[in-house]
Every structure is written in C-alpha cells, then in structure tokens.
C-alpha cells in the first residue's frame with residue numbers, strides 16, 4: 001500500500017486522503033460526498049484558492065476573462081486536457097474579472113495565463129493559449 005494522497009475536494013474544499021490506487025474508482029469526499037476527482041475543470045475563486053492549491057495532486061489554473069477571445073477559444077482545449085489528465089492533475093478556471101484581487105495577487109499581466117501549483121506552491125507558469133498536444137507536453141515536462 002502506498003501513502004495516501006491528500007486531495008482537496010473541488011466542491012467543499014475539505015481535504016481527503018485517497019490511496020493512489022483508488023484514484024480511478026471515483027472516490028467521494030468524506031465531508032460532502034461529492035466526487036473528488038473530476039474529468040472537467042472546476043471554478044476557482046478567492047475563497048477556495050488557499051485550500052485548492054494544497055495537496056499532492058497538482059492544480060493547473062487557467063486565468064481567463066469573459067471579454068478575452070483567445071481565452072474563449074482555449075476553453076474547449078482546457079476542457080479536453082481535464083478529461084485526459086483526470087487523476088493526474090486537477091484543472092481549475094479562475095475568472096480574473098470576478099476575482100480581481102486574487103488575479104492581482106498572482107501578478108497576472110496577460111490572459112489566458114496558466115499557473116501550475118503543487119503542494120501549495122507555484123511551480124510553473126505559461127502565458128497564452130496553446131494546442132492540446134503542446135499543453136500536455138508542457139505538463140509532462142513538469143512531471144505530470
């Protein structure tokens with residue numbers, strides 16, 4: 001048996017301990033009973049940020065805005081990446097308009113911006129939209 005992974009629930013921010021070999025079994029949150037592992041991006045806001053960047057499963061955040069054309073065309077690619085990387089990386093979308101304070105705190109200068117967090121720390125960042133194979137290749141180079 002391996003050490004369980006600590007994974008925040010995308011719904012209630014509760015921390016779950018899940019053995020790596022159970023990640024594919026649709027594990028449920030111990031607190032709110034919702035699915036902990038999603039195959040799609042979830043919305044990240046100021047209140048959930050500190051909880052969601054924690055844990056053993058990396059978190060990739062797409063910083064976007066409603067008025068941004070490239071952000072909109074990147075959305076389906078980000079969605080596909082979430083499906084492809086389910087169980088290996090968690091994907092979240094941060095609306096920079098609705099969360100201006102957090103976007104400022106993260107030093108966002110252009111959107112879309114992608115920020116990768118692992119164990120509560122930023123480990124990599126990219127600006128601009130790119131095709132799915134390139135996105136996956138970048139994440140692979142980060143050990144995902």
Ligand SMILES: [Zn+2]
Pocket residue numbers: 009010011012013014029030031032033034
């Ligand atoms: Zn929960």
